[in-house]
Amino acid sequence: MITKSVQILESSSNWQQALAQAVRDPAELLDMLRLPEELLPGAIMAAEQFPLRVPLSYISRIEIGNPNDPLLRQILPIAMETLSPAGGQLDPVGDLDAMQVPGLIHKYHGRALLVSTGACGIHCRYCFRRHFPYAEANPVAEYWQQTMDYLSRNTEIQEIILSGGDPLSLSDRRLANMLQQLEELPNLHTVRLHTRLPVVLPARITDRLLKMFTNTHLRCVVVTHINHPNEIDEAVRRAMQSLKPAVSSLLNQTVLLAGINDSVEVLTNLSQRLFATEILPYYLHQFDPVQGAMHFAVPVEKGRQLMQAMQNSLPGYLVPRYVQESPGAKAKISL
Ligand SMILES: *Cc1c(COP(=O)(O)O)cnc(C)c1O
Ligand code: SF4
Numbered sequence: 001m002i003t004k005s006v007q008i009l010e011s012s013s014n015w016q017q018a019l020a021q022a023v024r025d026p027a028e029l030l031d032m033l034r035l036p037e038e039l040l041p042g043a044i045m046a047a048e049q050f051p052l053r054v055p056l057s058y059i060s061r062i063e064i065g066n067p068n069d070p071l072l073r074q075i076l077p078i079a080m081e082t083l084s085p086a087g088g089q090l091d092p093v094g095d096l097d098a099m100q101v102p103g104l105i106h107k108y109h110g111r112a113l114l115v116s117t118g119a120c121g122i123h124c125r126y127c128f129r130r131h132f133p134y135a136e137a138n139p140v141a142e143y144w145q146q147t148m149d150y151l152s153r154n155t156e157i158q159e160i161i162l163s164g165g166d167p168l169s170l171s172d173r174r175l176a177n178m179l180q181q182l183e184e185l186p187n188l189h190t191v192r193l194h195t196r197l198p199v200v201l202p203a204r205i206t207d208r209l210l211k212m213f214t215n216t217h218l219r220c221v222v223v224t225h226i227n228h229p230n231e232i233d234e235a236v237r238r239a240m241q242s243l244k245p246a247v248s249s250l251l252n253q254t255v256l257l258a259g260i261n262d263s264v265e266v267l268t269n270l271s272q273r274l275f276a277t278e279i280l281p282y283y284l285h286q287f288d289p290v291q292g293a294m295h296f297a298v299p300v301e302k303g304r305q306l307m308q309a310m311q312n313s314l315p316g317y318l319v320p321r322y323v324q325e326s327p328g329a330k331a332k333i334s335l
Contacts, residue, residue, distance in 0.1 A: 015206065018056070018057065019121055021056060022053050022054055022056070022122070023053075023056070025052070026040060029052065029076070033062060039067065042082075044077075045079060046077030046080075054075045054122050054123070055122065055200060055201050057235070058200050061231060070228045070259075070260045071230055073260055074125060074228075075124065078125075080295045081293065082292070087289050087294060088292060089289055089291055090131040091131065092128055092289045093326075097328075102142070104147050108331055112154075114147065114161065114162055117165040119165050119170075121204070122200045124196070126293045144181075151185055158190060159190040160188060160190075161194060166197050167195055168193065169197060172206060172212065175212065176208075179218070183217065188218065192220075192221040194253070195222065195225065210246045213243075220246070221249045222247050224240075224252045226252050227254050227257060227270075228260060228261050229272075229273040232277050236277065237276070240279060251279065252320075253284075253285060253320075254270065254281070254283070256284055256303055256306075258287075258298050262298045264306055264309040264313075268310055268313055268314060283323050283332070284303070285324070307319070307322045322334070322335045323335060
């Protein structure tokens with residue numbers, strides 16, 4: 001039954017419709033994947049704090065009947081989230097202190113990050129912005145003029161990072177609008193999108209999007225967010241193949257997550273799969289200690305051992321940099 005609905009979606013180019021059909025009901029998800037009913041009360045409780053959201057195309061890559069599937073664990077709300085182990089924070093990376101205009105985060109020299117929308121194609125349980133006040137800090141809706149003024153005044157900013165939420169959950173028309181206005185900033189030469197949508201919903205790579213990237217004079221960099229090799233299926237590979245010639249660089253960031261990708265085999269395999277998908281590994285992020293997701297934390301010592309093991313078995317260009325976001329620092333901290 002799942003296979004059937006997924007096939008229908010893939011033959012349709014309407015990614016917005018596919019997003020609207022994302023599963024939000026924990027009972028429905030457990031039923032589709034034939035998972036034990038005992039998981040339901042915890043899932044409902046945790047989803048009240050941060051709703052479940054997962055498109056069918058992503059569900060199709062999850063193994064039926066396996067509660068430990070590494071993709072499932074990224075999206076299934078669990079009771080543990082509602083307990084509050086020590087160390088979890090609401091804003092672990094200091095986003096709010098670095099906000100210059102609501103939604104515009106200028107922490108590092110030469111580049112500024114725009115929270116371009118609060119919407120995402122999928123809800124990742126480990127998300128460090130799961131408590132971000134999107135409703136009050138939506139630059140595109142309410143603070144666009146202030147944002148543009150800030151960017152024009154601060155001529156050292158040469159690169160804009162569109163983040164979110166997920167910038168590719170905006171329509172092509174709204175993205176084109178934004179790009180057109182950014183093009184008028186004389187010092188800006190690069191626009192970078194941090195997005196999970198191409199892997200969650202490969203149909204998002206539309207012809208219009210490709211044209212937009214090709215036609216702008218700005219250099220376009222796309223940083224995908226892929227955590228596990230099983231996330232890359234044939235549809236993702238094809239989407240990336242079409243995206244590659246339209247952008248300057250195609251990079252990936254991964255969050256190191258306990259029980260999901262904290263093994264040499266998985267990380268090595270991920271790097272190789274990324275390369276076969278035209279993507280180079282960029283960052284391996286130490287988990288940001290966000291409240292409600294502390295069960296995903298991997299100790300830095302273990303992360304370092306994994307990095308060493310990866311260095312011993314991969315060419316240098318397939319080894320990501322192991323970093324941590326630190327409030328107030330001038331750059332991400334190299335671990
Ligand atoms: C991660 C991040 C960047 C980009 O940093 P790079 O090291 O250039 O990838 C920029 N601004 C903010 C606020 C960030 O969190
Ligand atoms: S897509 Fe990105 S911003 Fe959205 S929930 Fe996942 S990690 Fe967070």
